Amino acid sequence: MSDAFVHTATRTPFGRFGGALAGVRPDDLAGAIVRAAVDRTPGLDPAAVDEVVLGCANQAGEDNRNVARMAVLLADLPVSVPATTVNRLCGSSLDAAIAASRAIETGDARVVVAGGVESMTRAPWVLPKPSRAFPAGDVTAVSTTLGWRLVNSRMPAEWTASLGECNEQLAERFSIGRDRQDAFAARSHRLAARAWDDGFYDDLVVAVDGADLTRDECIRPGTTPDTLAGLKTAFRTDGTITAGNASPLNDGASAIVLAAEGALPGDPLARVAGRAAHALAPQDFGIAPIEAAQKALARAGIGWSDVGAVELNEAFAVQSLACVDAWDIDPEIVNARGGAIAIGHPLGASGTRILGTLAHRLRDEKQRWGVAAICIGVGQALAVVLENAATTGRPA
Numbered sequence: 001m002s003d004a005f006v007h008t009a010t011r012t013p014f015g016r017f018g019g020a021l022a023g024v025r026p027d028d029l030a031g032a033i034v035r036a037a038v039d040r041t042p043g044l045d046p047a048a049v050d051e052v053v054l055g056c057a058n059q060a061g062e063d064n065r066n067v068a069r070m071a072v073l074l075a076d077l078p079v080s081v082p083a084t085t086v087n088r089l090c091g092s093s094l095d096a097a098i099a100a101s102r103a104i105e106t107g108d109a110r111v112v113v114a115g116g117v118e119s120m121t122r123a124p125w126v127l128p129k130p131s132r133a134f135p136a137g138d139v140t141a142v143s144t145t146l147g148w149r150l151v152n153s154r155m156p157a158e159w160t161a162s163l164g165e166c167n168e169q170l171a172e173r174f175s176i177g178r179d180r181q182d183a184f185a186a187r188s189h190r191l192a193a194r195a196w197d198d199g200f201y202d203d204l205v206v207a208v209d210g211a212d213l214t215r216d217e218c219i220r221p222g223t224t225p226d227t228l229a230g231l232k233t234a235f236r237t238d239g240t241i242t243a244g245n246a247s248p249l250n251d252g253a254s255a256i257v258l259a260a261e262g263a264l265p266g267d268p269l270a271r272v273a274g275r276a277a278h279a280l281a282p283q284d285f286g287i288a289p290i291e292a293a294q295k296a297l298a299r300a301g302i303g304w305s306d307v308g309a310v311e312l313n314e315a316f317a318v319q320s321l322a323c324v325d326a327w328d329i330d331p332e333i334v335n336a337r338g339g340a341i342a343i344g345h346p347l348g349a350s351g352t353r354i355l356g357t358l359a360h361r362l363r364d365e366k367q368r369w370g371v372a373a374i375c376i377g378v379g380q381a382l383a384v385v386l387e388n389a390a391t392t393g394r395p396a
Contacts, residue, residue: 009356031074055092094351115255192338286319
């Protein structure tokens with residue numbers, strides 16, 4: 001029995017929808033990031049990887065047929081390395097990291113690569129199969145890029161509202177206006193651009209072969225609340241949510257290497273100290289991280305006063321603000337190197353993107369405790385607590 005330690009974190013730059021990564025298949029993105037994670041981990045023999053666990057939300061196109069196993073093969077890892085793909089929508093790769101940490105803690109594995117991938121650009125249209133042969137009528141092709149598709153008629157309408165409409169409801173419920181949302185979004189762009197300029201992402205991000213992209217494609221350094229104020233609302237004519245204060249559609253992949261204590265020669269970044277899932281009504285998914293983080297902190301045996309860094313996936317500015325308000329923490333410790341509104345949100349890759357960023361923040365900022373949390377469509381959330389390995393008295 002051993003704690004699980006994060007040794008390596010890496011990701012691709014996140015491309016915009018239809019942008020620089022549009023020509024790259026998701027299984028190739030996954031293969032590239034798995035290979036990069038292994039190669040960037042000192043002393044790791046690829047044959048010593050006990051499992052690869054990847055998250056992916058759509059899995060309706062080139063990412064089908066267990067994209068994690070496809071990644072192992074495309075990464076030229078030994079065919080003896082098993083792999084599995086998990087799907088908890090936006091939380092898929094954080095779920096992969098949680099599964100990996102449990103496997104290590106129970107002794108089922110010593111070294112696991114966990115991560116996720118999504119190409120929202122290349123997500124296909126799908127057609128339902130007909131109930132009988134040779135139907136005469138038209139059939140509608142449904143996009144699998146984002147949100148509900150092929151909805152079950154038994155689902156209440158309030159559960160299947162669009163993600164944007166659900167967050168407009170949160171804006172009303174918590175009285176979070178357009179000005180606050182736009183200010184939060186502008187901060188995300190400002191901090192992400194600064195982090196790139198300062199070199200924070202140099203050790204975290206690996207370029208994709210064949211793609212002309214070295215930085216996250218959606219960051220707009222000159223974004224201000226005033227420029228965002230000029231955008232039209234996206235979901236209600238009298239609403240607050242725009243394309244500027246919500247995360248964009250993206251392509252990308254991310255991965256971390258987790259290992260048992262002493263399994264690898266290199267110094268770990270952080271220890272997985274607590275984790276939790278939480279669920280509530282589907283339309284309230286944006287605030288599910290509130291309780292997920294509270295549970296994870298309790299399992300780690302600490303409270304918010306101990307936490308020095310938070311990585312909260314910014315699906316929408318409004319839901320992020322609602323979570324930060326509920327936690328009653330210093331907002332400056334949240335997403336200090338930018339968030340998903342600027343960096344992007346390729347669904348299956350975002351969980352280990354925030355977890356890897358958190359591990360590096362703890363090291364660089366010399367903080368002991370950090371929380372990574374993510375909201376998930378259909379009313380769920382996940383959270384993980386990390387402890388800086390250099391501050392624990394454990395291997396550093």
